[in-house]
Amino acid sequence: xxxxxxxxxxxxxxxGPSSSHTAGAARIGLLARSLFGGQPDHVDIYLYGSFxxxxxxxxxxxxxxxxxxxxxxxxxxxxxxxxxxxESSMQYQFIEMEEERSHPNTAVLxxxxxxxxxxxxxISIGGGKIEVVSINDYPINLSGNYPALLVFHKDTFGxxxxxxxxxxxxEINVSQMNVARKEKGDVALMTIELDDTIDEAVIEEVRAAxxxxxVIEMKES
Amino acid sequence: xxxxIQELIDQxxxxxxxxxxxxxxxxxxxxxxxxxxxxKDMERNLEVMESAVEEGIGGVESTTGLTGMDAVKMKxxxxxxxxxxxxxxxxxxxxxxSTNEVNAAMGKICATPTAGSAGVVPGVLxxxxxxxxxxxxxxxxxxxxxxxxxxxVANNASISGAAGGCQAEVGSASAMAAAALVxxxxxxxxxxxxxxxxxxxxxxxxxxxxxxxLVEVPCVKRNAxxxxxxxxxxxxxxxxxxxxxxxxxVVEAMYKIGLTMPSALRETGRGGLAGTPTGERxxxxxxGEQ
Numbered sequence: 251x252x253x254x255x256x257x258x259x260x261x262x263x264x265x266g267p268s269s270s271h272t273a274g275a276a277r278i279g280l281l282a283r284s285l286f287g288g289q290p291d292h293v294d295i296y297l298y299g300s301f302x303x304x305x306x307x308x309x310x311x312x313x314x315x316x317x318x319x320x321x322x323x324x325x326x327x328x329x330x331x332x333x334x335x336x337e338s339s340m341q342y343q344f345i346e347m348e349e350e351r352s353h354p355n356t357a358v359l360x361x362x363x364x365x366x367x368x369x370x371x372x373i374s375i376g377g378g379k380i381e382v383v384s385i386n387d388y389p390i391n392l393s394g395n396y397p398a399l400l401v402f403h404k405d406t407f408g409x410x411x412x413x414x415x416x417x418x419x420x421e422i423n424v425s426q427m428n429v430a431r432k433e434k435g436d437v438a439l440m441t442i443e444l445d446d447t448i449d450e451a452v453i454e455e456v457r458a459a460x461x462x463x464x465v466i467e468m469k470e471s
Numbered sequence: 472x473x474x475x476i477q478e479l480i481d482q483x484x485x486x487x488x489x490x491x492x493x494x495x496x497x498x499x500x501x502x503x504x505x506x507x508x509x510x511k512d513m514e515r516n517l518e519v520m521e522s523a524v525e526e527g528i529g530g531v532e533s534t535t536g537l538t539g540m541d542a543v544k545m546k547x548x549x550x551x552x553x554x555x556x557x558x559x560x561x562x563x564x565x566x567x568x569s570t571n572e573v574n575a576a577m578g579k580i581c582a583t584p585t586a587g588s589a590g591v592v593p594g595v596l597x598x599x600x601x602x603x604x605x606x607x608x609x610x611x612x613x614x615x616x617x618x619x620x621x622x623x624v625a626n627n628a629s630i631s632g633a634a635g636g637c638q639a640e641v642g643s644a645s646a647m648a649a650a651a652l653v654x655x656x657x658x659x660x661x662x663x664x665x666x667x668x669x670x671x672x673x674x675x676x677x678x679x680x681x682x683x684x685l686v687e688v689p690c691v692k693r694n695a696x697x698x699x700x701x702x703x704x705x706x707x708x709x710x711x712x713x714x715x716x717x718x719x720x721v722v723e724a725m726y727k728i729g730l731t732m733p734s735a736l737r738e739t740g741r742g743g744l745a746g747t748p749t750g751e752r753x754x755x756x757x758x759g760e761q
Contacts, residue, residue, distance in 0.1 A: 251472065251626045256498050257512065259584045259621035259630075259647075260592075260614050263519045264573035267686035269582040269589075270631050271738075300633040303739040304684025309577065329577055337756055354633040354737065376631025376639070377584045 253379060254395065261376045264323035270355050271301065271308035276328060279317020281365030281382060282359045282370040285400070285466050290361035292341045293318055299354035301374075302346045311344055313355060318342070323378060352383075368466075388430045388439040392468070395423055396443045400466040401456060405438040407433045409461035412439060415460060421454045437463060472497060473650050476623050476667065477719040480660040490650070490660050491615035494622070513611050519581045520570070520593035527569025531576045535757055537574060539685040542569035557755040562601045566696040567594030569668075569693040579641070584621045584643055586681075587686045590694030591644035592617050595652060595701050607683035609655060616651040622666050627719070628726035632679035633738040635695060635729030640729030642674030642725065645697035652705035668718040673700050675721075676728055678736035680743025689744055 254257065262275040282391060283289060295314055297305055302415060305311050309328070315335050335342060341370045353373040360428035371384040379381035382392040392398060403409045410429065417424060423445045447469060457465045473479040473493065483490050483614030498509050528546050545565035548554060554561045567590035571738070574580045574589055583592040596613050599605055621630065624643045629635035649670035656745040682688040686711070714721070735742030744750050 251474070253622055253625040254501055256494055256615060256618035256622060257511075257516075259625060260513065260516055260618040261581055261583075263516060263579065263581050264586060266577050266580055266586050266589075269584075269586040270633060273582065273586065299734075300738045303741065304681070307681070307740065308686065324579060328581075352738075354734070374631075376626060376634060378582055379625075401650070434735055452506075464625035 252375065253377075258377060258379055262323045264378060265326060265328050268308040269378040270374040270425060271304060271310045272313045272328075273323040273378035274355065274380050275310045275313035275357065276303070276317040276321060276323050276377065277380045278357055278370075278372035278374065279314040280320065281323065281372065281380065281468070282318075282361060282368070283318050283320060284384075284468055285370055285385065286361045286363070286366070286368045287466065288363070289294065289319065289338065289340055291339070292362045294343055294345060294360040295343045296347050296358040296360075298347045298349065298356040298358075301355050301357055305344070311448070312422045314359070315342060317337045318359075355422055371377075383437065388432065390428060390430060390439065390441045392443070396445070397447045398468040399440075399442045399448065399453070400468065401440040401442065401462055401463040403440060404461040404463065405435050406461060409459070410440060412459045413442075413456055413460065416452065416455050417442070421447065422448060422452065423464060430437050472501070473619075473623070475627065476664050476722070479619055480594060480622065488662060489612065489616070489653055490619050491612040494615040494619035494702070508558065510611065513614050514607075516581045517610055517614060519579060520583075521597065522638045523570045523573045523578065523580045523592055524566045524597050526578060527563065527572045527597045531572050533572070533575040533687055534577070535681070535687065537575075537685065537753065538691045539572050541691070544570055551706050553592075555685040556699070559598050559602045560702055562598035563594045563698040563702055564695040566597045567591055567694040568691055570594065573693045575685070575687045575691060582616065584625060585632070585640045585646070587690050588644035588694060588697065588703070590642040591641060591697040591701060592648045592693070594694065594698035596638040598698075599652070599655065605655065613655055614648060615662070616654045617647040620650045621647045624722055626645050626714060628722050629729055635726065636732050636737055637677040637679040638674050638725055638730055640679065641693045642671055642677055645674055645701045646671035648698065648701035649704040652701060653708050656705065656709055658709050662708045664718045665714045666705045666713070668714035668716060668721045669707055669712070670701050670704035671718075671721045671725060672716065673704065674712065675725055678732065678740040678743050680736055680745045681738065681740055682745050684738075684745070684748040690754075708735030
């Protein structure tokens, strides 16, 4: 079931005018910022389907920028997000895509800061609810309802066991887990949703594990 | 977790509980949060709805100028005493319009279940407060009951105009409000389900065709229609009228209609009213020729 809480239906409290195109867009921006671990210097935002056709009218653009600046759905600063982005020197550009994606409300955000890069594909499924469907082109399914660890690792035996052992030793319960890869033997992505937030020390331990390339922590939104 | 409306009303009936209680208990079980925390969050949502209703009645205008100030007209009309409909319906219209005018003006609202349809549930709820002696707690309960029905629609069909058309937004909202009205007026859970089914049936096939892609035309007025339809359906259910098609099958029908709806009529701002000469002209004036 995609919707779990009554507040997915009666809520969110938000700046209008559209829950999917404004509030959902802000949440996609906010989640991308959280995954990136801070504010990017530059973002390319690719819009698809209904997002592409109606983003100007729905304030999807300002909401995405607002989210990237760290504003939640009910934050009035979304309205002036363009000016605020300029003030905090975050550059952005919107690219309208003709191609069809699996969901009509899709945005792909490519975040850059120095040598750090991250590509997040988000969909807005209605009523302000969103899902992240891919990261750096690895298909995943992340609701943002729970804290999660995204572990990029070598696609070889033993890595998954090492990571889950670290979590187990620290008495951290995994609620949902998913492993995706692009090609055999290449880099793979482990998506681990957890019941509770995780200590920085544990994340460091995971980072240091053999076979692990990069770890991104996603806090509960 | 209840997965269908049948399961929801069975659970309420077998445990002799109101639907709002079933929703509250499920929320506690799923989130692990306390009754009081959940109740307070819902009360906060109610406060946001109340502020939006008041703000719109005071008069707001969107930046495009396409919508706004109609709630003020409705309020004056109600005060004149010349209204054709009863005052409950007139207030439901006024408050629904008011909320959606605030939404269009990028004001603060509570999505129920979406922003485009945010006027329907508060519209009828605050109309009930105008005309009946209802407590704050009953108002909060109303939101839990609406939420329970919306929860089933969102999981089994869709509440997104881009996926399912306006029937999924204003249609869902209207059906949620009808079910909650029935409970508030003392109807049984089964009667709530009939009210829900009747309201949603009347909204099937409704397309999402916003002019220039803006949540303004025809969204604001459709919220008024959703609110008055909720009252119609609730009254029918309370009179003992039953829906021949069970609520869950109506939800399924709505979902399937959404799947076959062309994308021009699913929040792309291309077909329907958006594609009329006036709709196209407004779009060109606002965003330039494309």
